[in-house]
Amino acid sequence: MGTMLSFKEVTKIYPGAEHIKAINELSFDLEDGEICTLVGPSGCGKSTAMKMVNRLIPMTSGKILIDGQNIDRLNTIELRRGIGYVIQNIGLFPNMTIGENIAIIPKMKGWDEGRIKERVETLLDIVNLPAEEYIDRYPRELSGGQQQRIGVARGMAIDPPVMLMDEPFGAIDPINRDHLQNEFLKIQAKLKKTIVFVTHDIDEAIKMGDKVCLLKDGKLVQFASPEKMLTEPANDFVRDFVGGDRTLKRLNLLTIRTAIRPDPPVVLETEKSATAGTIMTETGAKHLITVDSEGRLTGYIDHEALKKDGETVEQIKCETEAFLPDTSSLKDGLSEIFSHDLEFLIVLDDSKRVIGTLYTDDIKKILRG
Ligand SMILES: Nc1ncnc2c1ncn2[C@@H]1O[C@H](COP(=O)(O)OP(=O)(O)OP(=O)(O)O)[C@@H](O)[C@H]1O
Ligand SMILES: [Mg+2]
Missing domain, CATH: 3.10.580.10 (CBS-domain)
Incomplete structure (x- = not known):
């Protein structure tokens, strides 16, 4: 254990929108192997915060450390290859099969064919899309939710220590979503990756997070374990956001x-x-x-x-x-x-x-x- 990801007074002001801080002095530490769910109302800065981790968005001030290293000092390509990235709307490459899509980063990393094939098959199994049936299909031959699951598989392909996931299960129906969440938590219990997981859904944030990071207008409102957020909401905003049924929500969180x-x-x-x-x-x-x-x-x-x-x-x-x-x-x-x-x-x-x-x-x- 130890800190894997640190935000230190990170601020983002978008050019042309100087009057607002999209992210305002955000600081938090994430331990190795923890999932942090970033949650909050639309426009609060979730995607902005996440995309600064792999420098898809440059920060205005502050710093982000991965495993003690300032990300500004790392080469962008290496930084991004070391981070699994799953995003709802960056689709799959349409001219590549499902198998090829998942294999992109392993190929860049020079894995041998056998290792790649095995990994792709395991991942397809994990996201509940049997390799025999799906590996040679093209993205357009899959439903939106199935494509999204392939996106999740692709993000996990190289077994990266840090993963960024922006609404990874957003377009998936409740049943498959619940299944994927559970499967994902099972895998996570074994692989123990450090994950930043964006969602607008407080229930998902509570279910998936070891820590929940609740943002409002670019500012951190509360960073706490789900249990703590439900039992000790920091203020009325948190209380409202987690909902009047927070006592019942704890039932979902606690085991028998x-x-x-x-x-x-x-x-x-x-x-x-x-x-x-x-x-x-x-x-x-x-x-x-x-x-x-x-x-x-x-x-x-x-x-x-x-x-x-x-x-x-x-x-x-x-x-x-x-x-x-x-x-x-x-x-x-x-x-x-x-x-x-x-x-x-x-x-x-x-x-x-x-x-x-x-x-x-x-x-x-x-x-x-
Ligand atoms: N490229 C940009 N230029 C200027 N302002 C931007 C840009 N991208 C985002 N913003 C603004 O920054 C703020 C945070 O946006 P961000 O996309 O991070 O929100 P979000 O929490 O991910 O919202 P959502 O839940 O709707 O995806 C918003 O006020 C948004 O309008
Ligand atoms: Mg967003």
């Missing part, structure tokens, strides 16, 4: 893990039925979770089940679908609880082992802070 009630009463399914009855009496549980020898969820026992004939827990247990992994959002957890009218949800780890339960009361406590 944060509200988990650990060590619920469980019974091995190889135990005698009577044992289940005893545990329920002792613990006062109305539902007893049943597990296999590895601690994985197999079902549950309630008072009705206890009345059934059967030697072992396995013979009398009921099936359940009332479970989610601890990495799911509290929103998904709450939604399951409400839609199936559950008393609680069973929480599992990656290996489907029971690690706790989720109750609405615990969620309330978390939201109250």
